[in-house]
Amino acid sequence: MHNLIIIGAGTAGMSAYKEALKHTHNIRLINDGAWDTTCARVGCMPSKILVSTANRLHNANHADRVGLNLQIESDTSRVMTHVQALRDRFTRSVIRDVDSWNPEHKISGQAKFINANTIKVNGEQLQAKAFILAVGSTPRFDQDDQKALGDRLISSDDIFELPDLPKRLAVIGSGAIAIELSQAMHNLGVEVTTFARSRHVGILSSDNLQNIAQAHISQNLNILFETLPTSVSLDGDEVVIDYQDQQGQPQTIRIDYVLSAIGRNSLLSTLDLHKVDASFTDVKKLPIHDDTKQLGDYPMFVVGDAFSKNPIQHIASFTGKHVVSNALNYPQVEALPKLSPLAIVFSNPQMAIAGQSKKELERKNIDFITGFQSFENQGRARTLGKNFGGIEVYIERSSQRLLGAELFMDSAEHLAHMLSWMIAEQVTLEDILDCPYYHPTLEEGLRSALKHARRQFRELG
The missing domain is CATH 3.50.50.60 (FAD/NAD(P)-binding domain)
Known part of the structure; x- marks a missing residue:
């Protein structure tokens, strides 16, 4: 044995x-x-x-x-x-x-x-x-779609085996993988249509940041919110997709492949x-x-x-x-050590959650303050020509410890790491504000969100 x-x-x-x-x-x-x-x-x-x-x-x-x-x-x-x-x-x-x-x-x-x-x-x-x-x-595949489309229905496991970029692509889903691949293909010149079951994109749980992300992403990407195909079929080498638009009118598109990104x-x-x-x-x-x-x-x-x-x-x-x-x-088992939560979506701009998400904190009925900063007029973001998105930080009311943050901004992957490490160290609002912030940097946007939280604490007395 x-x-x-x-x-x-x-x-x-x-x-x-x-x-x-x-x-x-x-x-x-x-x-x-x-x-x-x-x-x-x-x-x-x-x-x-x-x-x-x-x-x-x-x-x-x-x-x-x-x-x-x-x-x-x-x-x-x-x-x-x-x-x-x-x-x-x-x-x-x-x-x-x-x-x-x-x-x-x-x-x-x-x-x-x-x-x-x-x-x-x-x-x-x-x-x-x-x-x-x-x-x-x-x-995960829709079984009926798989029977109807054969090798014209692909997944994220298949797409990287294509010999060339497709000319036209439909993406089913609006989660992390769907958004990453939809935007990447669109930015490489592929004609992309993305079908989203809901209005949710990526991983952000904050309604505020979701609204910002949805508005920004849909400016360039043809993403059809709350819309799924009503039928799919093959016509020679083309995939024919029928769907109803938001006004209930029937629409049809012809594409080369359908990318299923609805989970695993x-x-x-x-x-x-x-x-x-x-x-x-x-x-x-x-x-x-x-x-x-x-x-x-x-x-x-x-x-x-x-x-x-x-x-x-x-x-x-x-x-x-x-x-x-x-x-x-076994049979003696113990709880495994835990990492400070960190999740990143390599969208454009990037999404990230460090520590606990807003939805998670609300589900646990934790009393917290939200600090927010838009990046539309943030100094360094504007010099980079990437002044869009925003950041939220979540500060526990009783201890003033940083519990989590959600980001939709350029280079969020780096700031999210730093925030995750800070959360693991159980730092407080004042601890973070006492750190140096070089000028001009994107990190100054974090400081602005923290200051927004501090103003709320002072108003509460």
Whole structure:
């Protein structure tokens, strides 16, 4: 019997394997598919390569914002080749690491449970004292659309394999992935139509920032809020989409591909978990303890995108590493350490949440003050020609500690990191205002939001 079996060799599984090796070599790592990560192959890295290229072209096309009159002749024929070449470089780095591991520990195949201590893979039964389930997720599709469109319906797992940029693209969804790819494709000259079930874009929970983001994004991107296709069909090599506009009038567009970005489904459904417990038939209702990642009372622990409210690379890596202690010490399990929350969308401008979101604080009935600053007239943002968006900071009324922040602004990724670190240190409003703010910088916009919060505290006495 093995001390530990890890199922899935993505970010979380790899992190768990490296940590487990510090304690035992009586271990197996089972993986069904490529021995690399979703992030490197079809997620974080190729999407950010595409976004970076698109942003470079977008900035050049809007150089008039900084007093330049540029005559741009862009050739985007090499964009997908560039994305794939750099993506392959990242995946090769991951695979080189995997190739250095003990080959006896690695098994390629699909695992299925027979009982709580036994799995079957490639016709062989393996037993372990504990399991870490890091099987990841797969893109969600509308089944009827998939039957109607075949390979003309693609996901974020497929789009980076296209040999060339499409001429016309429809995107279904308005979450983080949908907005990133919609804007990137549009900025690269693709004719993009984005269908959004609601009016919500990206990750922002603040109504104020949502309104700002929706207004700004829709200025350039053809995003159809509260609108979904009524039918899709193929006409030769073209996809025909019918829908009703906001006035209820029928509309039709013809495009090359439909990109489905409506979320992902857990691959826990492939493991036959019902053979462990008859109640484990619906993976969405599995009793996974949020603090320990334990599945029920069994020696099984779930990490990564397989079951996560925050399917983010650094969280998968962190929890994969720290869950090993619970797996090896079962039945004694402890709450895993927690990272200060941090989420970023590489939209244009970027969205970010550091610490707790506004919606989360309201749901917990926490008494807090909101400080806001628009970036429309912020000094450094205006000099950059990127004076749009805004920032909110959330300060606890009783302690005046910074609890969270939401951002929609240029380069939000950097300011969000700093805010997340500050929140982890439990700094107060005055602590942050006492820090230096170089002039002129975007950080001065943060100071303005903090000062707005301080004025409210003084008015409250």
